[in-house]
Amino acid sequence: MDRANTTLLNNAYISEGAVVSSGAIVNGYIPPYCVGYGMPAKRFKKRFESNEELQILLTNVKSKYSLEEILEIYEKYGVG
Incomplete structure (x- = not known):
């Protein structure tokens, strides 16, 4: 079985x-409903193409x- 070799540090x-x-x-914060990538994971992209898709998910999972709030976090962290 292959390992993902992802490392989670203290913070x-x-x-x-x-x-x-x-x-x-x-080694830091990964915003909600994003994909974090890189070494270190400081680059983020949205998991959902539209705000409508994200809203449906948020309702279904009782987020x-x-x-x-998520859109404000995305703006703060430069999620694109």
Whole structure:
């Protein structure tokens, strides 16, 4: 079985719904419903193409986040 070789360091925090790529080194915050990648994992991209898709998911999983909160986090962290 292959290993992902992802490393989580002391200050790593992976938010609700976030995914980390294989080989990434996580030493900080990964925003909700994003893919974190890189060495260190400081680059992020959205997991969903539209805000409508994200809103449906947030409703279905009873997320602690609102769509507006997530969009603010995306802006703060430069998620694209």
